Amino acid sequence: xxxxxxxxxxxxxxxxxxxxxxxxxxxxxxxxxxxxxxxxxxxxxxxxxxxxxxxxxxxxxxxxxxxxxxxxxxxxxxxxxxxxxxxxxxxxxxxxxxxxxxxxxxxxxxxxxxxxxxxxxxxxxxxxxxxxxxxxxxxxxxxxxxxxxxxxxxxxxxxxxxxxxxxxxxxxxxxxxxx
Numbered sequence: 001x002x003x004x005x006x007x008x009x010x011x012x013x014x015x016x017x018x019x020x021x022x023x024x025x026x027x028x029x030x031x032x033x034x035x036x037x038x039x040x041x042x043x044x045x046x047x048x049x050x051x052x053x054x055x056x057x058x059x060x061x062x063x064x065x066x067x068x069x070x071x072x073x074x075x076x077x078x079x080x081x082x083x084x085x086x087x088x089x090x091x092x093x094x095x096x097x098x099x100x101x102x103x104x105x106x107x108x109x110x111x112x113x114x115x116x117x118x119x120x121x122x123x124x125x126x127x128x129x130x131x132x133x134x135x136x137x138x139x140x141x142x143x144x145x146x147x148x149x150x151x152x153x154x155x156x157x158x159x160x161x162x163x164x165x166x167x168x169x170x171x172x173x174x175x176x177x178x179x
Contacts, residue, residue: 038177045173049166056162063155067148074144081137085130092126 096119103115110116 041173041177045170045177048173049170052162052166052169054162056159056165059158059162060155063151063158067151067155070144070148070151074141074148077140077144078137081133081135081140084137085133088126088130088133092122092130095122095126 099115099119099122100110103110103112108115
């Protein structure tokens with residue numbers, strides 16, 4: 001980025017110097033002051049355009065960095081959801097184990113209809129809770145990814161705006177200088 005701006009500034013400066021030198025040679029000593037002002041005007045226009053472009057490049061780079069952070073946060077949220085889902089499954093298995101142990105201790109047995117219904121309900125609720133945790137983790141990831149995409153888009157728009165602004169400003173200044 002910086003190399004491009006330095007090259008652009010150098011090119012504008014050498015072009016301005018060439019224009020200034022040609023103008024000085026053609027117009028003579030009396031026009032020398034006007035040529036110097038013209039050269040300074042061209043240089044100022046070039047520097048203004050370069051500064052506008054640099055601002056756009058920096059805005060895009062900042063947006064890209066923020067988008068990377070948002071994406072990483074989304075991946076982290078998804079991983080948290082997966083860990084929560086695993087924890088819910090463990091709790092479900094522990095609850096089922098406890099139901100079996102209590103049933104065995106009471107003499108009812110694991111095949112009793114009420115115990116079977118209770119275990120089926122724990123299984124269903126545990127699966128539901130586990131899937132809900134996964135869903136919430138995925139939703140958080142998708143939301144962070146969407147925010148990252150929006151930030152990247154804002155960065156591209158800032159760069160495009162700086163290019164248009166630099167071009168328009170340079171054209172306007174050059175037009176004013178030609179009058």
